[in-house]
Amino acid sequence: LHWLVLGLLMAMQAATASAQVACPPALKPAVQEAKAVRLAAEMLSRYHYKPTPLDDALSSQMLDQYLKSLDPEKLHFLQSDIDRLGGIRTRLDDAIFAEDLRVPFDIFNLFGCRAAERLAFSRGLLQKGFDFQREETLLIDRKDQPWAATEAQLQDLWRKRGKNDW
Numbered sequence: 001l002h003w004l005v006l007g008l009l010m011a012m013q014a015a016t017a018s019a020q021v022a023c024p025p026a027l028k029p030a031v032q033e034a035k036a037v038r039l040a041a042e043m044l045s046r047y048h049y050k051p052t053p054l055d056d057a058l059s060s061q062m063l064d065q066y067l068k069s070l071d072p073e074k075l076h077f078l079q080s081d082i083d084r085l086g087g088i089r090t091r092l093d094d095a096i097f098a099e100d101l102r103v104p105f106d107i108f109n110l111f112g113c114r115a116a117e118r119l120a121f122s123r124g125l126l127q128k129g130f131d132f133q134r135e136e137t138l139l140i141d142r143k144d145q146p147w148a149a150t151e152a153q154l155q156d157l158w159r160k161r162g163k164n165d166w
Contacts, residue, residue: 021120023113029101041096054097056090063089066104072143075161076114078154079147121155122162130163138164 041054052058063085071077088095088103095103138160139145148154 021113021117023109023116026109026112027105029105031099034099034101037096037101038099041093054093056093059092059094060089062092066107068143070108070111074142074145074147075154075157076111076118077147078151079149081110081114082147118154118158121158125159125162126166130159130166132163136160136163 045051045054067077067082067085085107092103095101138157148157
């Protein structure tokens with residue numbers, strides 16, 4: 001009877017964990033960080049050996065590089081997430097000079113939530129097991145691939161990765 005109760009409790013805990021994915025605590029920019037970024041931007045655009053103005057073009061490149069550094073293999077964000085960020089593409093420079101780092105921190109916090117969702121999904125896959133009779137392929141190097149358009153596509157990618165790792 002004890003084993004039955006323990007098994008039911010574990011099953012309920014697993015169901016609850018998969019139903020509710022908790023995002024990590026949201027990070028917020030400190031005043032000192034915003035001032036430091038503004039000063040660094042001014043120094044690089046004025047006093048660097050090859051001064052580069054912090055403008056809309058560089059702002060766009062910064063966003064691309066930031067997303068690439070967070071999710072280089074395009075395994076966490078969806079295309080809809082990237083599309084939503086398109087509106088800020090040319091405004092990062094203005095935000096830096098205004099000492100407003102909410103956007104980069106919001107992107108990082110979104111990444112943290114997506115990573116937690118993927119972890120919970122992967123753990124659920126381990127409980128279900130994998131079908132090794134089914135022949136599938138997995139592209140390991142995804143940096144030149146497009147972002148997943150749907151949650152189902154991303155879950156299929158993670159299922160294949162889990163199967164490959166297993």
